[in-house]
């Protein structure tokens with residue numbers, strides 16, 4: 001399948017890398033465009049994909065077109081590619097805060113539109129991508145989008161009404177987890193561990209805990225109880241976390257991020 005990526009920045013590159021490693025597309029089946037010439041040079045030499053200065057050229061060569069520019073640039077790109085998109089394309093937008101109805105309003109033909117919210121972990125092929133069918137997209141289009149993002153991690157279908165929440169939770173989520181791991185690493189250093197050791201222990205512990213939750217399907221509180229022995233070590237740490245209002249802080253962070261996602265296009 002010929003895949004075009006318009007806006008080959010952080011997420012665009014993560015997808016290019018993941019799609020090749022995951023076997024969804026060969027380098028010669030991937031077409032990318034970006035206004036930044038240096039980026040195109042880097043992508044061409046790193047991945048051996050086809051790079052173009054023109055977004056239109058990418059649309060004309062691709063079957064699936066992934067829109068991966070910033071939300072503020074979406075309108076301009078849609079106006080540019082509108083005359084070249086056809087109903088046999090599949091247009092996938094990963095732009096935060098941009099509704100599929102907004103995209104459809106800027107197109108004159110009934111182009112199938114799928115909205116996807118991946119996260120940066122697609123780079124490690126452990127991404128979490130939520131997909132939804134927009135105007136003119138049917139089951140087949142959703143399946144193509146799912147297959148594409150499954151090459152770089154897990155997917156879930158949800159109604160579009162959830163997308164601001166999804167953007168704030170799993171879209172931005174890796175940043176929250178990086179911050180927590182960074183704090184755990186500093187904590188390890190504070191209690192005497194070398195930084196590289198503390199970082200490795202914190203990262204693998206986070207991965208292991210997440211894997212246990214996914215594999216057992218248990219409630220996190222039950223798993224937490226398993227490691228919290230009476231009058232033991234863990235309960236001392238948990239009391240401090242609760243006193244620091246970690247739970248409320250995380251809920252507030254996701255609420256704020258959700259509000260920001262809602263106002264993104266307007267700003």
Ligand SMILES: NC(=O)c1ccc[n+]([C@@H]2O[C@H](COP(=O)([O-])OP(=O)(O)OC[C@H]3O[C@@H](n4cnc5c(N)ncnc54)[C@H](OP(=O)(O)O)[C@@H]3O)[C@@H](O)[C@H]2O)c1
Pocket residue numbers: 006007008009010011012033034035036039055067068069070071073076077094095096097117118119120171172
């Ligand atoms: N980063 C994340 O974790 C994440 C997660 C989920 C979804 N997203 C969404 O993914 C999209 C891309 O995010 P990103 O973080 O990858 O942004 P990014 O690194 O800024 O990538 C966007 C790229 O598009 C280029 N560009 C700008 N205008 C263009 C145009 N008219 N035609 C072609 N290319 C153009 C930019 O060039 P310049 O830099 O020169 O402007 C940049 O290289 C956004 O809509 C974002 O909401 C991001």
